Amino acid sequence: MIILDGKKTSEALKQEIAEEVKVLKLQGKKAPHLAAVLVGDDGASLTYVGSKVKACEQVGFASTLVKLPAEITEEALLEEIAKLNANPDIDGYIVQLPLPKHIDEQKILLAVDPTKDVDGFHPANFGRMALDMEAFIPATPFGIIELLKRYEVPTKGKHVVVVGRSHIVGRPISILLSQKGTQGNATVTLTHSYTPNLATLTKQADIVVMALGIPEFLKGDMVKEGVTVIDVGITRLKDDTAPKGYRIVGDVKYDEVKEKAAFITPVPGGVGPMTIAMLLKNTLLAYQWNRE
Numbered sequence: 125m126i127i128l129d130g131k132k133t134s135e136a137l138k139q140e141i142a143e144e145v146k147v148l149k150l151q152g153k154k155a156p157h158l159a160a161v162l163v164g165d166d167g168a169s170l171t172y173v174g175s176k177v178k179a180c181e182q183v184g185f186a187s188t189l190v191k192l193p194a195e196i197t198e199e200a201l202l203e204e205i206a207k208l209n210a211n212p213d214i215d216g217y218i219v220q221l222p223l224p225k226h227i228d229e230q231k232i233l234l235a236v237d238p239t240k241d242v243d244g245f246h247p248a249n250f251g252r253m254a255l256d257m258e259a260f261i262p263a264t265p266f267g268i269i270e271l272l273k274r275y276e277v278p279t280k281g282k283h284v285v286v287v288g289r290s291h292i293v294g295r296p297i298s299i300l301l302s303q304k305g306t307q308g309n310a311t312v313t314l315t316h317s318y319t320p321n322l323a324t325l326t327k328q329a330d331i332v333v334m335a336l337g338i339p340e341f342l343k344g345d346m347v348k349e350g351v352t353v354i355d356v357g358i359t360r361l362k363d364d365t366a367p368k369g370y371r372i373v374g375d376v377k378y379d380e381v382k383e384k385a386a387f388i389t390p391v392p393g394g395v396g397p398m399t400i401a402m403l404l405k406n407t408l409l410a411y412q413w414n415r416e
Contacts (some may be wrong), residue, residue: 134397164194216242267398288335334375344380410412
């Protein structure tokens, strides 16, 4: 069994990006600039954005945090988005989700300039990705593809079962794995919480991508020997025996499934670190596509 180490792989990726930034600076060019829009004081969002800002420092990017109050109006937020779209110094930016309930997320994401949409959530990028054209790919599926590539996990002709159909992970990864390419050419079954006999499908799968959001859903008896398992889920479970009073788990019952797996991602330290690294990669691509 080989652990697909996202932490180690993301550090290697960040090192490669940092080297590219050094070359740009030696040529007298400006560093890529990533901005993040944070509305309100959601604890998880603050942590995510903080880690993204720290990652920018690591690779030599410029970064800007646009922190806005939770009670901001939709109109005022759209004005902030328009400013970022018009700012020539900013190569890419993200709007940290979720947004407060009084704001229409779709309206905000549609307002983002697709050439700066390094999250890959704009329909223009999603459509281009689906048509196998140059596009910003959502960071988590992009990270999964990169992890499979770096560990040379075969996907050609394999049966992949994706569990979860979100626009952020499930749908894009199902499209990417079915496309032509080194980490594609798979036969993909996209499943969700209403799929009957889900365990029958996961047992047939050569590769299972878990993005359901239900902790430890995939058990050892739901997979076959030699399976590759990608766990996108992350949940904090109360555990009085743990030093912090909780433990972090994924959508996979790791101790059971690892006994059968050929490749498996841990939680934490699997897909999570790759997501941030690929956001940086998208920002570098935005810089290259829009400036060079």
